[in-house]
Every structure is written in C-alpha cells, then in structure tokens.
Amino acid sequence: MCVNCIRNEVDITEGIPKQATIHWCKNCERYLQPPGIWVTATLESRELLTLCLKKLKGLNKVRLVDAGFIWTEPHSRRIKVKLTIQKEVFANTILQQIFEVEYVVSGQQCDECTRMAAQNTWKAVVQVRQKVEHKRTFLYLEQLILKHNAHKDTTNIKETKDGIDFYYGQRGHAVKMVEFLAAVVPLKYKTSEQLISTDIHTSTSNYKFTYSVxxxxxxxxxxxxxxxxxxxxxxxxxxxxxxxxxSNSIHLMDTNTLNTCEVAHNIYWRTPFLPLASSKGMIEYYVLDVEPLGPVRGKHVLADVHVARMTDFGRNDDEYIARSHLGAILNPGDTVLGYDLSRSNFNNEEFDKLDRQSLPDVVLVRKSYPVRRKKNKQRQWKIQQLGKEVDEMLPRKQDQAKIEHDMEMFMRDIEEDPEFRATVNIFKAQQAATAAAAAAATTQSADALSDGEDEEEDFPDISLEEMMDEMQINLDGPDDVGEDDEMM
Structure with a gap:
C-alpha cells in the first residue's frame, strides 16, 4: 500500500488522548504535577511542555519526534500542543503523523494556599529561647540567619518576649532550621506534635509539629x-x-594563664552552670600602668594592669592590680571594663566553694571607648534585620529603651572586634552618612574646641572595604521596566 492508504487504514495516534486537563492554582500560579507536587511554569515554557507531555498516557508506545506550543489567548484557559510522532506499522515501514492535543486549564487551590485561606498557615514552628537579660545573642543569630539565608522557607517570623518563633509550611524546613541553629550556637531541643485531623478511610493524619529550642x-x-x-x-x-x-560550643579563657578551653553543648547540658555576672554588671576602670609579662596566645598578651575605678578616680587612692589578657591593646590612660569581685555578692554555689584568698579583686574583660560618637553623627554603615512580627501590641517605654540599648551594645561589638564582624554582613549607609555630615557641619567648630586632644585616634571603625553595597530594585512605573528588570 502507498503512504496515503496506510494512513487511511492505520491510525498511530490511537490510544493517545486528544484532550486532557491540567490543574492550576491562581493564587500562587503553580501547576499540579501528579500526584501532589506543585511546580512553577510560565506559558510556553519548557517546564510547562514537560508537564503537558507527562499527562499523555499512551505516548510511551510511540516515538516522539517533535513537540511545540500553538499560540492561544492567555485568558482562554486552553493550551494547545502540536506533536509529531513515529511508529512502525508494518515490517520495515515507519509511519509519521502530526496531531494536536488540547489541554483545559482547570482551577484548583494548592495545599499551601488552602491553609493560608483557612488561617492555618503553618505546619511546623521552631521556638528559639534563651533565658538571659539581653537580646544580643538573638541579634547576632539574626545576622547569621540573614547571611546564610536560612529563613527563606519561613511563612512567618514572630518576635516574642524571650526569643523568636519561626513558622514553616513543611516539617522538613523546620528540621533544616534546627540543624542550622545547632551548627552556630550551643543548644538543646525537644519535639512535640499536635493532632489536627484524621481521615479514617485512608488512615492518614494531619499533625502540627513544635520544636522547642x-x-x-x-x-x-x-x-x-x-x-x-x-x-x-x-x-x-x-x-x-x-x-x-x-559558636556551637562555649569558648572559655583563664585570664591568669591565657589557657583556653571549649565546652561542647552536650557536656554543658550534662553539667549545666549559670554565669556569675554578665556584661550589664561590668564597671569602668582607668588604666594607670601596664606591665607585660611575656606569654602570648594569638592576639592576647598576658600583663599586670594597674587600674582604679572611674567613680573613685580623683576621690581616693584605691588601686588594683589585675592580671589580664589585654596587655597588647591597653596603655596608660585608657579605660577598660571589668568585674569587681571585691564588692560583688554572687548567689552561686560553685563560687561560694572557691577560696576567696586566691580570687582576684578585678577581672578585666574588654577595652572601652568613653569618647563615643556625637548624637548628631550617625554611623556610616548599617546591618539588615529580619521582617519580624511583634507578638505584643506595643512595647512599653522601658522595654523600647532596653531594646535600643542592646542594639547599641551589639553595634559596638561589631565595631570593636574585627573577628566578630567578619561573620556579619555590613552594608553602606550613604544616606545616613550624608545626613550626618550635613548635621555635623553646623557644630564642627564647637566640637573641635570641646574635643581638642581628647578625641581618640584609635577609635575602632569599619573600613569601606568591609562594607557591602545593598542591592535595591526600584520599579517606579511600567515605563521604567526594562528587559533586565523583567528577567529579574
């Protein structure tokens, strides 16, 4: 038989449906890939063509030569695909045929959009807590999350009184977040689950999972x-x-010998201990003299530092000799922060067992910079923050003042410690620097007279090389949108 007669007698498209239905969620604009995967695909894209071909059941019995879209109106809810197939019909006879398949786009809401519509927007939550008086740990943790983009799968982030809650639509995303937190901070966690619904016909249950960190x-x-x-x-x-x-462990140092050790999280929770004093209890001392003793461990140099309280300086002759690890950065005339053990009363059993005669009177912690920046001079850098939802209605004034104080102390930590700020993304604040320069111009002469020689030349600052440019995409109107903007 000739080719035309073979085509009349044999239909190689038999068994391949000429019409099919694909499901599309109009809220998130994703298509359903059976059995339960929702994928993002634009019109006439390779992803959408792959999805359409998978809907044809009899296509595996023939050889697909070519496939392409036939243009339809975007609002028609119809997608047409032109297929070219081949199949061997007789001995050494291969027949090729071209036909069209029409797909009807049917609306169906995906599971995530259904939960959002029902105000049931999360399936797992990670509740991070720390029982301390300040928020500096969470401020640092927030920067680590932003740097590694660990919050990309969250549906909501809520700030509570003692920590932060991260909400997720899938349990796997919450587990991934817990693993990230365990890699950067020492912690422990426990898991709990709550039954939401049960289908007795299919023996499936719906749970909500909570990870308490x-x-x-x-x-x-x-x-x-x-x-x-x-x-x-x-x-x-x-x-x-x-x-x-x-880090993921606690790094400790003996300021008398410069010996260091690490306490892993599992060792800590086996034998927990609480801090005697935190940064809130530090007082300021004036450095009278520094006597280096020689041992050097990295950036630390052991030295005997003669100090006097800033509150007592000029009133009495009380002087203390403290063995410290700050011998490389302290000079006579500097100020340093430390703990006063001679006048402190700690409610700690382990501290009460220590020999008081062998304890130092003062433990120096870090160098301080009393000549801070003026109120009209802003920092030329900034850090990003997570878009958190506040759990409480409005914070009280004292709570707001505490939050601002914690943020200021965290910003000083970034300025004063190069190793610390290496783990944080710092961005240029050009608008703030311009406003600060304009505000400082009116008081420049007065500041020069009042400061004189008191302005510290070694005041820690962040160089421009350490700052990043913050990327901003501004689309003011439809005329401003170019090809690059559309691709982004």
Missing amino acids: EIVPVCRDDLVALPKKLANNMGGFSQLLLCTRI
Whole structure:
C-alpha cells in the first residue's frame, strides 16, 4: 500500500488522548504535577511542555519526534500542543503523523494556599529561647540567619518576649532550621506534635509539629564558675573563667594563664552552670600602668594592669592590680571594663566553694571607648534585620529603651572586634552618612574646641572595604521596566 492508504487504514495516534486537563492554582500560579507536587511554569515554557507531555498516557508506545506550543489567548484557559510522532506499522515501514492535543486549564487551590485561606498557615514552628537579660545573642543569630539565608522557607517570623518563633509550611524546613541553629550556637531541643485531623478511610493524619529550642544562657564576656568536677575533667582548669566567644560550643579563657578551653553543648547540658555576672554588671576602670609579662596566645598578651575605678578616680587612692589578657591593646590612660569581685555578692554555689584568698579583686574583660560618637553623627554603615512580627501590641517605654540599648551594645561589638564582624554582613549607609555630615557641619567648630586632644585616634571603625553595597530594585512605573528588570 502507498503512504496515503496506510494512513487511511492505520491510525498511530490511537490510544493517545486528544484532550486532557491540567490543574492550576491562581493564587500562587503553580501547576499540579501528579500526584501532589506543585511546580512553577510560565506559558510556553519548557517546564510547562514537560508537564503537558507527562499527562499523555499512551505516548510511551510511540516515538516522539517533535513537540511545540500553538499560540492561544492567555485568558482562554486552553493550551494547545502540536506533536509529531513515529511508529512502525508494518515490517520495515515507519509511519509519521502530526496531531494536536488540547489541554483545559482547570482551577484548583494548592495545599499551601488552602491553609493560608483557612488561617492555618503553618505546619511546623521552631521556638528559639534563651533565658538571659539581653537580646544580643538573638541579634547576632539574626545576622547569621540573614547571611546564610536560612529563613527563606519561613511563612512567618514572630518576635516574642524571650526569643523568636519561626513558622514553616513543611516539617522538613523546620528540621533544616534546627540543624542550622545547632551548627552556630550551643543548644538543646525537644519535639512535640499536635493532632489536627484524621481521615479514617485512608488512615492518614494531619499533625502540627513544635520544636522547642533552648540556647545556653552563657554569652560573650560573661564570667562563669565551672563546677569542680567539670574543671577537673577538662584538664585541671581554674574554675573562674571568662567567656570569650560563642559558636556551637562555649569558648572559655583563664585570664591568669591565657589557657583556653571549649565546652561542647552536650557536656554543658550534662553539667549545666549559670554565669556569675554578665556584661550589664561590668564597671569602668582607668588604666594607670601596664606591665607585660611575656606569654602570648594569638592576639592576647598576658600583663599586670594597674587600674582604679572611674567613680573613685580623683576621690581616693584605691588601686588594683589585675592580671589580664589585654596587655597588647591597653596603655596608660585608657579605660577598660571589668568585674569587681571585691564588692560583688554572687548567689552561686560553685563560687561560694572557691577560696576567696586566691580570687582576684578585678577581672578585666574588654577595652572601652568613653569618647563615643556625637548624637548628631550617625554611623556610616548599617546591618539588615529580619521582617519580624511583634507578638505584643506595643512595647512599653522601658522595654523600647532596653531594646535600643542592646542594639547599641551589639553595634559596638561589631565595631570593636574585627573577628566578630567578619561573620556579619555590613552594608553602606550613604544616606545616613550624608545626613550626618550635613548635621555635623553646623557644630564642627564647637566640637573641635570641646574635643581638642581628647578625641581618640584609635577609635575602632569599619573600613569601606568591609562594607557591602545593598542591592535595591526600584520599579517606579511600567515605563521604567526594562528587559533586565523583567528577567529579574
């Protein structure tokens, strides 16, 4: 038979449907890929063509040569695909045929949009808490989350009194967040679940999962007293130590010998201990003299520092000699923050067991810079923050003042410690710098007379090389949208 007669006698498209239905969610504009995956695909895209071809059941019995879209109106809810197939009909006879398949776009709401419409927007929540008086740990944790984009799968972020809640639409995203937090801070967590609904016909249940995360209550610059057993297990360390850094473990230092140790999170929760004093209890001292002793551990140099309280300076002759790790950065005339153990009363069992005769009167922690920037001079850099929803209606004035104080202390930590700010994304604040320069122009002469030689030349600041340009996409109107903007 000739080709035309073969085509009349044999239909190789038999068994392939000429019409099919695909489901589309109009809220998130995604298509359903059976059995339950929703994918994003634009009209006449490769992803949409793949989705359409998978809907044809008999297509695996023939050879697909070519496939392409036939243009239809975008609002017609119809998608037409032109297919070219081949099939062997007789011995050594291959027949090729071209035909069209029409797809009807049917509206169906996806699971995520259904939960949002029913105000049931989350399936798992990660509740992060820390029992301390300040928010500096959460401010640092917020910067780590932003730097690594760990919050990309959240449906909502809510700030509470003692921490932050992260809400997710899938349980796997919450587990991924817990794993990220465990990699950057020492913590423990427990999981609980709540039954929402049960289908007795299919034996399936719907649960909501809650991950309660508790961060260790020890922060940077805290003074701690280790339990005697833990200090002996770590090599006979002194029990009175200073916390220098927090990562996925607690980094401690003996300021008398510069010896350092790390307390892992599992060891801490086995033998927990609370800080004796936090940064809120530090007082300011005036440095009278510095006597380096020689041992050097990294950036720390052991020295005997002669100090006097700033409150007593000029009133009496009280002087203290403190062995400190700050011998490389302290000079006579500087000011330093530290803990006064001679006048402090700590409610701690481990501290009460220590020999008071062997304890130092003063433990120096960090260098301070009393000549702070003027009120009309803003920082030339800034940091980003998460878009958090506040759980309470309106914070009280004292709460707002506390939040601003914690933020100021965190910004000073970034300025004063290069290693600390290396883990944080810092952005240029050109508008703030311009406004500050204009405001400072009116008082420049008065500041020069009042400051004189008191302005510290070694005041810590952040160089432009350490700052990043913040990317902003402004679409003012339809005329301003170019090809690049549409692609973005």
